[in-house]
Amino acid sequence: MFWFHGVPGWGWFAMSLGTLFFWVLLIAAGILLARVLTRGAGHSQAPGGTGRPTPEQLLAERFARGEIDEDEYRRRLSVLRQGPGRPER
Template sequence: MFWFPHGAPGWGWFAMSLGMLLFWVLLIAVGVLLFRTLNRGGGQSRAHGGTGRPTPEQVLAERFARGEIDEDEYRRRLDVLRQGSGWPGR
């Protein structure tokens, strides 16, 4: 500030303000990207087969946990799912 006789010129303040704004935007963007990258390695996308939807086995296990089906029906349906019969495209 002591280099100019009457303080920094108007464009100097504008450049400093713009530089500070860009610095914070860049810092926040790097933080968000880092968070998303580290959070992507979580088990949810892998557990759901990468599609964001639960697998048929997970849906069946949830129904069993809620008490909608009994153990015999759970095991019978799980065997059918693992054999692949009755599921087109498998």
């Protein structure tokens, strides 16, 4: 290890502060990288934080991709919103 001889007190303070700043930046970058990698493929989360899209969101994505037409989208959306056990009108 190389020791600096004759560095005034403010020099030691500046080196210490620089080292602290370096480690804070390194740790923050690691945390941000971990968050980006664990976030997933950009799907929005369902209420409750399950990490999976809701059935309505999946249906909207299928409609946006053109897999289903507007009539089918509205029919399926009304079925989803009726809930289980309710009679269909």
